[in-house]
Amino acid sequence: xxxxxxxxxxxxxxxxxxxxxxxxxxxxxxxxxxxxxxxxxxxxxxxxxxxxxxxxxxxxxxxxxxxxxxxxxxxxxxxxxxxxxxxxxxxxxxxxxxxxxx
Amino acid sequence: xxxxxxxxxxxxxxxxxxxxxxxxxxxxxxxxxxxxxxxxxxxxxxxxxxxxxxxxxxxxxxxxxxxxxxxxxxxxxxxxxxxxxxxxxxxxxxxxxxxxxxxxxxxxxxxxxxxxxxxxxxxxxxxxxxxxxxxxxxxxxxxxxxxxxxxxxxxxxxxxxxxxxxxxxxxxxxxxxxxxxxxxxxxxxxxxxxxxxxxxxxxxxxxxxxxxxxxxxxxxxxxxxxxxxxxxxxxxxxxxxxxxxxxxxxxxxxxxxxxxxxxxxxxxxxxxxxxxxxxxxxxxxxxxxxxxxxxxxxxxxxxxxxxxxxxxxxxxxxxxxxxxxxxxxxxxxxxxxxxxxxxxxxxxxxxxxxxxxxxxxxxxxxxxxxxxxxxxxxxxxxxxxxxxxxxxxxxxxxxxxxxxxxxxxxxxxxxxxxxxxxxxxxxxxxxxxxxxxxxxxxxxxxxxxxxxxxxxxxxxxxxxxxxxxxxxxxxxxxxxxxxxxxxxxxxxxxxxxxxxxxxxxxxxxxxxxxxxxxxxxxxxxxxxxxxxxxxxxxxxxxxxxxxxxxxxxxxxxxxxxxxxxxxxxxxxxxxxxxxxxxxxxxxxxxxxxxxxxxxxxxxxxxxxxxxxxxxxxxxxxxxxxxxxxxxxxxxxxxxxx
Amino acid sequence: xxxxxxxxxxxxxxxxxxxxxxxxxxxxxxxxxxxxxxxxxxxxxxxxxxxxxxxxxxxxxxxxxxxxxxxxxxxxxxxxxxxxxxxxxxxxxxxxxxxxxxxxxxxxxxxxxxxxxxxxxxxxxxxxxxxxxxxxxxxxxxxxxxxxxxxxxxxxxxxxxxxxxxxxxxxxxxxxxxxxxxxxxxxxxxx
Numbered sequence: 001x002x003x004x005x006x007x008x009x010x011x012x013x014x015x016x017x018x019x020x021x022x023x024x025x026x027x028x029x030x031x032x033x034x035x036x037x038x039x040x041x042x043x044x045x046x047x048x049x050x051x052x053x054x055x056x057x058x059x060x061x062x063x064x065x066x067x068x069x070x071x072x073x074x075x076x077x078x079x080x081x082x083x084x085x086x087x088x089x090x091x092x093x094x095x096x097x098x099x100x101x102x
Numbered sequence: 103x104x105x106x107x108x109x110x111x112x113x114x115x116x117x118x119x120x121x122x123x124x125x126x127x128x129x130x131x132x133x134x135x136x137x138x139x140x141x142x143x144x145x146x147x148x149x150x151x152x153x154x155x156x157x158x159x160x161x162x163x164x165x166x167x168x169x170x171x172x173x174x175x176x177x178x179x180x181x182x183x184x185x186x187x188x189x190x191x192x193x194x195x196x197x198x199x200x201x202x203x204x205x206x207x208x209x210x211x212x213x214x215x216x217x218x219x220x221x222x223x224x225x226x227x228x229x230x231x232x233x234x235x236x237x238x239x240x241x242x243x244x245x246x247x248x249x250x251x252x253x254x255x256x257x258x259x260x261x262x263x264x265x266x267x268x269x270x271x272x273x274x275x276x277x278x279x280x281x282x283x284x285x286x287x288x289x290x291x292x293x294x295x296x297x298x299x300x301x302x303x304x305x306x307x308x309x310x311x312x313x314x315x316x317x318x319x320x321x322x323x324x325x326x327x328x329x330x331x332x333x334x335x336x337x338x339x340x341x342x343x344x345x346x347x348x349x350x351x352x353x354x355x356x357x358x359x360x361x362x363x364x365x366x367x368x369x370x371x372x373x374x375x376x377x378x379x380x381x382x383x384x385x386x387x388x389x390x391x392x393x394x395x396x397x398x399x400x401x402x403x404x405x406x407x408x409x410x411x412x413x414x415x416x417x418x419x420x421x422x423x424x425x426x427x428x429x430x431x432x433x434x435x436x437x438x439x440x441x442x443x444x445x446x447x448x449x450x451x452x453x454x455x456x457x458x459x460x461x462x463x464x465x466x467x468x469x470x471x472x473x474x475x476x477x478x479x480x481x482x483x484x485x486x487x488x489x490x491x492x493x494x495x496x497x498x499x500x501x502x503x504x505x506x507x508x509x510x511x512x513x514x515x516x517x518x519x520x521x522x523x524x525x526x527x528x529x530x531x532x533x534x535x536x537x538x539x540x541x542x543x544x545x546x547x548x549x550x551x552x553x554x555x556x557x558x559x560x561x562x563x564x565x566x567x568x569x570x571x572x573x574x575x576x577x578x579x580x581x582x583x584x585x586x587x588x589x590x591x592x593x594x595x596x597x598x599x600x601x602x603x604x605x606x607x608x609x610x611x612x613x614x615x616x617x618x619x620x621x622x623x624x625x626x627x628x629x630x631x632x633x634x635x636x637x638x639x640x641x642x643x644x645x646x647x648x649x650x651x652x653x654x655x656x657x658x659x660x661x662x663x664x665x666x667x668x669x670x671x672x673x674x675x676x677x678x679x680x681x682x683x684x685x686x687x688x689x690x691x692x693x694x695x696x697x698x699x700x701x702x703x704x705x706x707x708x709x710x711x712x713x714x715x716x717x718x719x720x721x722x723x724x725x726x727x728x729x730x731x732x733x734x735x736x737x738x739x740x741x742x743x
Numbered sequence: 744x745x746x747x748x749x750x751x752x753x754x755x756x757x758x759x760x761x762x763x764x765x766x767x768x769x770x771x772x773x774x775x776x777x778x779x780x781x782x783x784x785x786x787x788x789x790x791x792x793x794x795x796x797x798x799x800x801x802x803x804x805x806x807x808x809x810x811x812x813x814x815x816x817x818x819x820x821x822x823x824x825x826x827x828x829x830x831x832x833x834x835x836x837x838x839x840x841x842x843x844x845x846x847x848x849x850x851x852x853x854x855x856x857x858x859x860x861x862x863x864x865x866x867x868x869x870x871x872x873x874x875x876x877x878x879x880x881x882x883x884x885x886x887x888x889x890x891x892x893x894x895x896x897x898x899x900x901x902x903x904x905x906x907x908x909x910x911x912x913x914x915x916x917x918x919x920x921x922x923x924x925x926x927x928x929x930x931x932x933x934x
Contacts, residue, residue, distance in 0.1 A: 011788070014843045021839030023765030025707050031770060031812075031819065033706075035777050038808070039761050042784050045800075047847070053791040058878045061793050065879070066843055068796075068803050069890040073897030075808050076881050079815040082903025085799045086819055088921075094703045712839050717845035724849070 009050030016043030028094040032076070041071045058082055107183055110147035110191060111230050114198075118223035124216040131206070133216035134268040137223040138202040144230075145195035152188050156579055161185075163236060170239070175453040177208045177297055182236035183578045188365055189431055190233035193438045196561065197355040198226045205347040207551060218258060218345065225251035229356050231261050233363060238287045241364070245283070247329065248357045250277045256344040268340040275337045279327015286320030287390040289313065291417030303370035311375065318378040320372055321364060332389050336649050338412055339396075344403040346449030354411045355438035356447050362415065365422040366431050369584060372422070379423045383504075385521075386419030387512045392646075394522040397456035398529075399642045401627070402459045403448050407532050410485065411441055413519060417500050419431060420512060426503040427584045432576060433496035440484035440492060440566035446559050447478035451534055454548035455541060461530055463624045464690045466539035470548045473556050475535045477563050483532050484566045486608050487522035495570030498604060503589050503598070520604060524701065528615035537621035539623060543626075557605055757783040770816060778809040795870040815905075848926055 020043060023036025045064040052060025086092050117137030124133040137568075151162065162183040170177040182719065183191070202222065209215050220395060228251055232244025250273075258704035291297055293313050294305040330338035341353050365372060372379050393412035400406045414437045414584070421430035454471055455464060468475040487498060495616025497520065504513040541548065550556075590597070620640065624724070635637055684685060697708060760780035764773045774932055781804040788797030 002765050004747050009791075010752060012757075012787075014472060014847045015841035017763055017846060018836070018839040019758070019761045021710060021842055022835055025703075025835045025839065027763065028703060029770070029832060032765070032773060034812070034930065035764050035773055035843050038777060038804075039764065039780070042774055042781065042804075043843075044846075045796075046764065046784060046787055049791045049796055061796050062876060062878060064793075064796055065799065065875070066886060066890055068799055069894060072803055072808060073893050075811055076894075076897040076901035077904070078852050080812055080901040083815060083905040088880045092810050094820060095701060097702050171824065707838075708836075710842060712844045713846065714838060717842060721845055721848055 006050055006054040009046060011049070013043045013047040016046065019043075030085075030094060030096045033094065034078055034082075037074070038071060041067055103151065103159070103184075103299065104164050104697055106147040106150045106154075107162050107164060107234070108166075110195070111146045111181065111227075111234060113144040113147070114158075114223045114226035114230060114492070116140055116574060118220050118227055121216050121219035121223060123222050129213060129717065132579065133708050134202070134206040134209070135218050137219045138199065138206065141195065141202050141223065143198045143228075145199045146239070148188065148191040148195045151183050155188055156182070157549040157554070174295065175184055175291075177237060177239045179233040179240065179586060180298070181240075182502060183584050185233065186363075186366060186431065189576075189580060190436060190647040193359075193435050194226060194229050196357050196565070197438055197442045198222070198229075200558050200562050201347045201351040201442065201446070204350075204449070205345075206499055207262075207555035207558075208347055208449055209345065210552075212345075212361065214258070218255075221254045221258070222348070222351070225255065225352060226627075227359070227438035229360075232360055232709070235635070236299055236657075238290060238299070238302070241367075242280075242283065242287060245324070245360065246280065248352070248360065249273065249280070249328075252276075252341070252348075252352050252357055252576065255348040256341045256483060258344055258348065262613060263267045263345065265343040268337070268343040272337040272341050275334050276327045279324050279334055282320045282322075282327070283285060283601060284326020286317055286322075286324060289317045289320060293317070299367065303388075306371055306374060314371065315375050315378055318348060318375045319370070320367075321368055322330065322378065322382060325361030325364045326385075327361075328364075328410055329358050329419070331361070331415065331419065332392060333648070335389065335393070336652060339405050339408045339645070342402070342408050346404065346445060348451060349408070350442040350445030350449070350667055353408060355440040358411060358415060359418070359434045359438065362418040362430055364433050365419070366427045369427045372427060373585065374590040376425070377408045379425060380509075381423070383423030383512060386421075386423055387515045388416070389413070389505075390416030390420070390519045391515050391522070393525065393647040394519045396642055397526040397644050399639055401643075403461050403530065403534070404459060405444075406461075406526060407444055407448060408442070410523065410527065411437075413523060414441065414485075416518065416519075417497060421500045421503055424503055424507050424509065424512075426484070426500070426587060426589060428580045428586070428695060429496070429499045429503055429589070431580060432573065433500060433582070435564075435576075436484075436492035436496040439562050439569055440481045441480040443477055443559060443566050444485065446562070447474050448724065449482060450474040450551040452549060452557070455546055456546070458541075458630070460535035460626070462624065463544060464534045464541050465537040465624065466535070467548060471550050473550060477556075477559060480563060481533055481566055482527040483528050484629075487604070488608060489519060490567075491571060492566050492569035494605075495573050498601060499589060502600070503602065505588050517604065517607070521607050524608040524611035525615045528612045530618050531618035532616050533624065536616070537624050538622045540624070540626065544674070575582045614723060637726055749786070753786045753790075755853075761906055770819070774809070774816065777812075780804055781805050781809070792819075792871060796874045809848050833898060861883075 020036050020039035023039060024033060027033045027036055045067055048060040048064040048067070050060075052058060052064075062069060082092055085097075088097065103193025116138070117140035120140075121133045121137050124130055155161070162181075166179040166181065168176070169179045181266050201232075202219070205218065205222065207219050212218065225248060230244070232241055232248060235241045235244060253269045255274040256272055257266045259265045260269075290302050293309055294302040296302050296305075315529050323324040327334050338353060338358065342349055370384075390413045393409045397406045397409035397413065400409065407503065414433070418430045418433050419436070420434060421427070440673065450462065451467065452459065452469060452475060454467070456472075458464070480491070484493040501513060501516055504510075504516060577588075596733070627634055634643075643649065697704070757780050760776045760783060763776035764780065767773050767776065768901070783802060785797040785800035785805075786801055
């Protein structure tokens with residue numbers, strides 16, 4: 001219990017990932033959806049770092065690093081699109097985005 | 103020599119394809135002339151091959167390409183020109199060349215002129231494959247090919263209900279027989295491991311005689327279908343719905359003799375099973391008599407000749423069944439010439455009479471159709487077997503064979519049939535060419551066929567007259583591969599008594615036919631005369647009621663059975679299950695279309711569900727790989743390999 | 744001992760922060776909770792000895808990303824309550840849990856069967872940042888450069904998308920006016 005092993009981190013990662021997924025599924029506001037995806041990415045980052053630590057391999061950290069880079073670019077582009085959408089429609093509600101309806 | 107072989111084989115194909123190019127366009131003479139020329143080329147190539155073989159050259163055996171090679175099965179497209187196949191090739195190319203040229207005149211006014219030549223040449227090509235193949239598989243391809251072309255040519259005037267019916271009948275009857283043949287071929291393969299003639303026949307003597315018997319029987323079933331032997335004979339008479347050149351080529355000279363060719367080709371097999379051979383001979387004798395009796399009273403010119411063909415095929419099977427293969431082949435050859443001539447002559451008469459087929463409505467045509475009269479009379483003389491025409495040599499030989507082999511019943515049947523043959527042949531000639539000019543009652547003004555048509559027929563006439571003189575040359579050639587049994591009646595006296603007796607009997611029959619039918623009192627029968635009301639006449643003119651029996655007891659029950667299957671099995675089981683599957687898919691789509699609401703958050707939810715599904719699969723496969731040894735153990739415990 | 748205490752403390756904090764993020768109906772609360780959660784996560788990186796990653800986490804997430812969100816939110820009406828979707832909660836939570844568990848199982852599987860070896864072992868005696876630098880600029884040089892270009896592209900895209908027509912409010916214009924604007928500069932992208 002007191003000895004913190006890899007499993008502890010993986011469980012934590014799992015819990016965070018679940019929270020993120022709940023957010024993705026439940027949220028209607030696009031901005032909140034973005035937050036939820038950030039949570040997903042971060043939970044995975046924890047796993048990567050933990051595995052890297054417990055197996056003495058730097059690859060995990062490298063991946064976490066690139067994940068952060070991707071998250072940053074995603075935010076930049078995503079927010080830009082969000083702003084354009086908001087300007088055009090006055091809301092960022094997922095329910096309103098139904099132009100893909102067949 | 104290989105080059106000549108390929109020329110002989112593929113010229114008809116080229117001709118067929120050439121004519122097929124114009125098949126849908128209106129008549130063009132070139133579509134008839136080119137295939138005829140190509141066939142003549144094929145004939146020339148065959149002649150060169152014949153000369154090569156006659157002058158002691160080697161048998162030409164080529165393997166064009168590999169056709170099927172899987173596992174132990176190896177079937178090449180191999181062709182062989184030996185003494186047997188060259189005989190068939192000569193018959194096929196001679197008759198078909200004549201028929202092609204004849205058809206240019208005969209089909210002159212037909213709007214499907216080009217299509218006719220495409221089919222006709224395709225037939226010749228298939229026939230060449232059939233006779234030249236060096237294995238059973240190639241034979242079967244040719245066998246089916248001639249069946250298909252025969253279907254296309256019998257049903258050539260497809261707008262006629264009766265023609266399409268006859269075409270389908272011929273095709274279906276042949277399929278039934280071909281099933282037997284196919285089983286025979288399978289048996290050969292299973293038991294010998296090869297389909298090449300020489301290899302298969304080399305293994306056969308070592309096999310169990312029961313297996314050989316079944317092989318012989320099943321192969322003969324195929325031959326029965328193609329050669330229209332009882333009980334599969336009804337299609338041949340109905341096949342006369344096709345154009346007359348087709349009847350001459352396919353239903354007299356070549357295709358129907360394929361059955362005889364098969365038995366001759368498989369002679370090492372039939373030599374091992376003489377009891378099957380005896381059955382073949384007995385059936386042949388029966389068919390000879392049976393068909394000749396139907397020809398006696400028939401009132402359709404072409405059907406009479408068709409029954410005559412049937413009867414002559416019976417003769418050939420007698421010879422083949424008794425082991426006199428070369429005699430069978432010789433009669434096949436001689437018969438091809440005079441029978442094709444007879445048919446072509448009948449075609450001329452039909453043309454002159456505007457497609458009238460009842461000889462009772464003709465009479466006295468010898469004046470307007472002088473040349474046709476001569477040709478048909480000579481062909482009939484040859485058919486009847488009068489010395490020195492071709493029929494005498496070949497048919498008398500068969501009689502001698504049956505006598506020497508001590509099958510006296512067969513001999514007497516055949517002798518009697520020879521008399522019948524002479525009678526019905528000359529009944530036909532007398533009705534058509536002699537007596538009062540009854541055709542005038544129907545307002546027809548007959549004209550002789552084109553000059554070139556008559557010239558085209560002349561080679562057949564010559565061959566019908568002189569073919570018998572080739573007997574010894576032919577015997578020496580063909581016995582290189584066939585059993586060389588000389589059939590000589592031991593005592594000279596018996597021989598002369600037999601020969602002269604037969605000749606007298608036949609001449610008597612001819613005289614009787616002339617006396618009865620060549621006078622001026624013949625009228626068109628209207629069903630009131632005493633003879634027509636006799637029971638035996640009725641039986642004969644209704645072909646022993648066999649078509650009726652087939653219709654009532656096979657076709658109709660089959661139709662009813664099909665209807666039951668259609669209503670209960672097809673509609674309720676097959677269709678229902680197919681529809682059910684379609685409905686399930688349709689309703690699944692109908693229900694799941696709500697998924698595609700266009701709402702992004704719903705899509706996200708489904709995306710997560712999909713991810714879960716894929717991840718579970720990944721885990722399952724990962725576990726399966728991890729524990730593959732244990733899983734294999736469990737499966738082997740369950741008895742699964 | 745300290746490690747355990749720190750782990751449980753930060754774990755609790757992170758989970759509660761993220762929980763607030765996904766459940767709150769106030770956008771500002773969510774933003775603040777997310778930022779806090781990011782910083783707490785960096786604590787794990789420090790515990791795991793990945794100092795460089797921890798620093799990056801704070802700088803990029805708490806600094807750049809959060810600031811971006813904060814500025815982005817200025818465009819939106821954040822005072823409104825965020826409406827939640829109505830749906831079957833069991834499905835939502837069930838799906839999420841299963842998915843998360845499966846992901847972890849897949850990650851953990853190779854380790855359980857002990858068939859991985861360290862490709863780039865941690866070098867003794869060198870600081871974490873130094874090690875990261877050594878690997879990043881040798882083996883991962885190309886991905887690193889690509890990531891850099893990607894970030895540049897993302898930056899330009901963000902500027903172009905958000906920065907155009909800052910002085911106009913397309914929401915307050917009528918459709919006709921928007922169409923006119925669109926036709927005037929139909930060569931420009933995205934309206």
